[in-house]
Structure formats: structure tokens, C-alpha cells
Amino acid sequence: MKDVTDLYREFGEERLPPGQRETSEFPVLSKSGTPDWDPDTWEFTVTGAVETELAFSWEEFRDLPSETHRQDFHCVTGWSKFDCEFTGVPFPELAERAGVVDDVDERRSSGNRTESGQAVHVMFSGLDGYTTDLPLEDCLREEVLLAWGYDGESLPADHGGPLRVVTPHRYAYKGAKWVDGIEFLTEPDRGYWEKRGYSQTADPWREERYS
Numbered sequence: 001m002k003d004v005t006d007l008y009r010e011f012g013e014e015r016l017p018p019g020q021r022e023t024s025e026f027p028v029l030s031k032s033g034t035p036d037w038d039p040d041t042w043e044f045t046v047t048g049a050v051e052t053e054l055a056f057s058w059e060e061f062r063d064l065p066s067e068t069h070r071q072d073f074h075c076v077t078g079w080s081k082f083d084c085e086f087t088g089v090p091f092p093e094l095a096e097r098a099g100v101v102d103d104v105d106e107r108r109s110s111g112n113r114t115e116s117g118q119a120v121h122v123m124f125s126g127l128d129g130y131t132t133d134l135p136l137e138d139c140l141r142e143e144v145l146l147a148w149g150y151d152g153e154s155l156p157a158d159h160g161g162p163l164r165v166v167t168p169h170r171y172a173y174k175g176a177k178w179v180d181g182i183e184f185l186t187e188p189d190r191g192y193w194e195k196r197g198y199s200q201t202a203d204p205w206r207e208e209r210y211s
């Protein structure tokens with residue numbers, strides 16, 4: 001288990017970001033309910049400004065190297081949940097396989113792009129039609145997991161099972177539930193909430209809630 005609950009030191013003095021209150025609940029926030037998914041037809045794709053496009057069946061995705069992290073979760077509506085235990089595939093692992101970065105050990109280095117690495121931004125999409133975007137460097141972090149496990153069990157459907165993104169360094173709307181696609185973009189674009197006035201960068205310690 002990797003404990004990444006102290007990542008806040010990179011962004012602020014306090015573990016609890018300003019304007020947030022801690023809760024022991026894990027509320028569900030979904031724009032339109034929990035979509036069905038079929039493990040036999042589900043496909044996860046990595047497309048756009050990549051060297052190699054990728055597609056995984058559910059079985060193939062589950063065979064990717066995974067990690068378990070203790071992380072915090074900050075919702076832009078004002079609640080934070082500490083010590084969530086998520087298991088999944090670190091984003092840099094997928095970026096490396098798609099040829100967006102050369103070396104998974106140089107995760108944070110934006111200087112380490114391959115020739116085709118024109119990507120500067122990332123769009124995530126989910127089975128419910130949700131989208132959310134982040135700058136590439138905010139994704140190339142070990143804490144950004146494509147998570148299929150929560151608390152040692154499968155990720156509950158309401159919380160994005162079978163697969164969701166978690167972004168402990170950003171407000172939680174940056175973590176697409178039911179995620180089935182990552183598109184690398186050569187220019188910034190806006191996702192579902194970002195088009196409706198929420199921040200593209202969404203740093204909780206700077207209270208970047210709206211744009």
C-alpha cells in the first residue's frame with residue numbers, strides 16, 4: 001500500500017484544503033445515474049495524440065500492473081473524505097504504453113516526451129456520457145489511478161465501477177466514473193462540468209472551483 005495522503009504538501013499547508021469539511025461518508029455524485037456495463041463488450045480505449053492507440057477488454061485491463069494507494073478525495077461541493085483505499089493502474093503506465101512518454105520512471109518530467117508526444121491535455125470519458133479534462137502534467141502522476149478496487153473489494157457501481165479515475169490532488173469531478181476512454185489532445189478542450197463553468201485546473205488548495 002502506497003500512502004499518498006501527504007501529497008498536499010506540494011500544494012498547501014494543510015491536508016484539508018480551504019473551504020472543505022471532512023466527512024466519513026462517501027456520498028455519490030452522478031449527473032445522470034449509474035449506467036449498466038457488460039464485461040463481455042466493454043472496451044477501454046486510449047486514442048488521440050499517441051504513438052500507439054490502445055484498446056483493452058475488461059480481462060486485459062485487469063491484467064495491467066496495479067497499485068493500492070491510500071488517498072484523499074475532495075469534492076468541489078465542499079466535502080473531503082480522507083484515507084480512501086483505491087486499487088488500480090497508474091495513469092503514467094498507460095501513457096507510456098501509448099508512447100506519450102518514454103519512460104514510466106520519468107513520470108513527472110514533461111521534457112521526456114516522444115516524437116509524437118504533442119499531447120498537452122487529456123480528455124476522459126465515461127459510459128454515462130460524462131467527460132472531464134486535465135492538463136497532461138496533472139495526469140502524469142502516480143496518484144492518478146484508473147481504479148477498479150475500493151477498500152479491498154470491487155469498486156461499487158455507484159462510485160464508478162467497474163473503472164473510474166481518481167485525482168487526489170484535484171477536485172473529484174476530474175475523476176471520471178465508469179471511464180472507458182482517454183483521449184490525448186494537442187490543445188486544451190473542456191469536459192462536462194468545465195463547459196458549465198467549473199475550473200479546468202481544479203486545484204483544491206487554491207480553491208480553483210470555477211473558471
Ligand SMILES: Nc1nc2c(c(=O)[nH]1)N[C@H]1C(S)=C(S)[C@@H](COP(=O)(O)O)O[C@H]1N2
Pocket residue numbers: 026027028029030031032075076126127128129130158159160172173174175176177178179
Ligand atoms: N462518469 C461520471 N463521472 C463523474 C461524475 C459523473 O456524473 N459521471 N461526477 C463527478 C463528480 S462531480 C464527483 S464529486 C465525483 C463523485 O464521485 P462519487 O460519486 O464516487 O463520490 O465523480 C465525478 N465523476
Ligand SMILES: [Mo]
Pocket residue numbers: 029075076077172173
Ligand atoms: Mo462533484
